[in-house]
Amino acid sequence: MSKKKTDVAIVNRSFWPQSQVIGEGLLQFAEQVAQHHSVCVITQAEGDLAAKLAKEGRGKGVQIKACKAYTTSASGVLKRIAEAVFFMLWTFISLVRAKPANIYVSTNPPVVVPFIVALYCRLFRAHYVYHLQDIHPEAANIVVPVNKLLFRLLQSIDNYTLRHAAIIITLSEDMKAYIQQRSNTLKPIELLDNPSFEVSPVPMAERTKDIIFCGNAGRLQRIPLLLAAIEDYLKQGGRLSFTFAGGGVHAPDVQALANAYEQVKYLGFIPATEAAELVNQHRWALLPIDDEVTKYAFPSKSSGYALSGAGVLAVCGKDTAVARWVVKNKAGIVCDANHAALVDCFFSIENNISENYLVNPETKGKLQLPYFALQLYRFVTPDLSVVCKTDARKTL
Incomplete structure (x- = not known):
């Protein structure tokens, strides 16, 4: 095989x-x-990504191989599938040109792109680390039922990718157990939380707003249940205020509720740094999630909520990875995902003094961006992990 050009x-x-x-x-x-090392990033972007990095003084020495992005998280399923196939082809061509020895690949997009990375590595004797931030086709099947034959085919493809990875990274013990059970992989599986921007938590007594939902109002976030419970609570004379920020397929429904009630505000999409500060102004943060999907995914907004010090109000079953995460980290409370329980929970919050929900320093360090980047560095380039020992101590 030809000599590798990129590390x-x-x-x-x-x-x-x-x-x-x-x-x-x-x-x-x-x-x-x-x-x-020499490093390249294979991605999609709007405009000239290399020029943007240079303008901001970022990405020194990083090669960029970016094709145009056509869809967003709010785009239709068929459009996103078509773009995933397009990006798969772009990825393979870029890999052949770059000839990397080691590859980091995640489930964005899922299944097909990690598989094409696995094929490249098999052909060119390279190694790859597979980061499952969600597990497909199972997660997709909850939103839009997948044809049974296609479902099994996608599982088989992904199992191949899992069994041939050098290291697998995922988010929770539940996801790890499912990956092992489904694929029978013997490869090491590491757990790594999704990161968030660090903020300086405002003391609870100084927070001026009540409850916030900040993130994607998508198909798995129980938005219809949440909006119906908020409306019922307000009709019964509830005094709490609710803020929503972010996009997603249910954004029009959120806007309609905000139009109908003064106590509900919808801010639309806002930058992540502003979102972190916005959460910091609220006493409670909503974390609704479909129970079934917690076996295959974990809400990324959880880290930002925990770092902010807002009380996390998880809306899900008590025997889920999300509920256990909230309880383990003493980050807030868990409410069963049904209408009556949620309305009662809002009244309970209204009638009780809120506590400070500050995660311990060790957990806080592991939720921040520098730790996330450092762990990926160690997993993908283990022979150089000694280089960053000092940095690791700084992030914890």
């Missing part, structure tokens, strides 16, 4: 600056690698 390739459809949190984490990871 590390980072494959992810979303990158800085459009993906403000994960994209920033991957950029920090790329910048760390670039200090010691």
Whole structure:
């Protein structure tokens, strides 16, 4: 086989600056690698990403291989599938040209792109680290039922990718157990929380607003249940105020509720750094999630909520990874995902003094972007992990 031209390739459809949190984490990871190795980023972007990085003084030594982005999280399923196939082809062509020895690939987009990375590595004797931030086709099947034959085919493809990865990264013990059970992989599986921007938590007594939902109002976030419970609570004379920020397929429904009630505000999409400060103004943060999907995914907004010190109000079953995370970290409370329980929970919050919900320093360090980037550096380039020991101590 031909000699490798690039030491590390980072494959992810979303990158800085459009993906403000994960994209920033991957950029920090790329910048760390670039200090010691040649590195390229294979991604999609709006405009000239290399020029944007240069203008901001970022990404020194990082090669950019970016194709145009056509869809968003609010786009239709068929459009997103078509773009995933397009990005798969772009990824393979870019890998053949770059000839990386080591590759980081995540589930963005899922299944097909990690599989094409696995095929490249098999053909060119390279290694890859597979980061499952969600597990497909199972997560997609909850939103839009997948044809049974296609479902099994996608599972088989992904199982191949899992069994041939050097290291697998995922988010929770539940996801780890499911990956092992489904694929029978013997490869090491590491857990790594999704990161968030660090903020200085405002003391609870100084917070001026009540409850916030900040993130994607998508198909798995129980938005119809949440909006119906809020409306019922307000009709019964509830005094709490509710703020929503972010996009998603249910954004029009959120806007309609905000139009009908003064106590509900919808701010639309806002930058991640502003979102972190916005959460910091609220006493409570909503974390609704479909129970079934917690086996295959974990809400990324949880880290930002925990770092802010707002009380996390998880709306899900008590025997889920999300509920256990909230209880373990003493981050807030868990409410069963049914209408009556949620209305009662709002009244309970209204009638009781809120506590401070500050995670311990060790957990806080592991939720921040520098730690996330450092762990990826260690997993993808383990032979150079000694380089960043000092930095690791600083992030904890």
